[in-house]
Amino acid sequence: MKTPEELFVYNCWYNAGWASEIEDGKPLARTFLEKPVVMYRGESGNYVAMDNRCCHRAAPLSLGRIEGDCIRCMYHGMKYDSEGKCIEIPGQDLIGENFVVPSYPLVEKSGMLWIWMGDSELANPDDIHDYAPLSDPAYVGLEQQIHYDANWMMIIDNLADFSHLAFVHPNTLGGSEEYAYQSTHQDIEKYYNGFQWTRWHKNSAPPPYHSVVSPEGEAKVDRRNVVTIYTPGVFFMETTFAPVGWDPDSGDTDKVREYRNCQFMTPETRSTTHFWWCYMRNYDLDNEATTISLRDSLLAGFMEDKVLIEQQQVLLENSEPFQPRMLTADRPFMHFRKVWDRMIKEEREKYPRKEIKIRNAII
């Protein structure tokens, strides 16, 4: 079986969830890249993340008590500062130099938390793929999350090719099968850390999730999706529904409806994934029924993907090795895969894995 170091890049920012998921005074246990982590907000307001494993007997620190910016293990009471260094042992003055648990930079941007699981010296918050619409009052949406029993690359694969909308989501996100036949990716741009494509579907029936809330109802539209995906698992999409014949360069916004969508896929393990998302719109901002309807429609669509992808995972895990065949539409994903493999290789060459020798294991 592959080691985590063969599967994951460590020196990059991974989305760690919505900041609102961290309750005051309450540590949160969450696994990233097969490593159990505890996250909390210290009394100074700073976010803290470290291994969720006390260095004494591996008790989970998520069962511990936050004291200022520190956390105390509630097994035998060792107290750790926000960098994971033990600073107090009840009944013992001597604190060994290796009484430390690894800690990780954890920062908040636009209401989302980002964690750096690699060398903290290399962590620069400017590199975070912050999504501007999340903090733009011109857009409204709801903070959401799903958990997948599948490898995160399969979700990237799903999002990289929208021809599946026609077959997986005919009654929710897609509309007719025509979408797969009559529209293809255009303007694929390859980046060193991802890709972008645009897909137009002109003079088409609007998909159900949009027509049920849009002031234009069932009127035909020109539909444009611009999808950008970055490593390790960051998906941004701009969607425009415009009157048929609309010229995007005209500056005309009459009856043009805009959506902004962000989805963040962070590997929990090689076969499970955290998925945070928010679908935002720029019209009828105060209409709560519209907000709920869009959330429910998108969630219904995502569940259609989830059922299929989790079954793929089961098949891939439990049957003989599988060699996928590639279609032209897979070009963006193939590029993504290549980029990821290159990043792992470069990182392992530069930061070879340190072998840890355990002399006296507990179990």
Ligand code: FES
């Ligand atoms: S296991 Fe944490 S103090 Fe003993």
Ligand SMILES: [Fe+2]
């Ligand atoms: Fe989908």
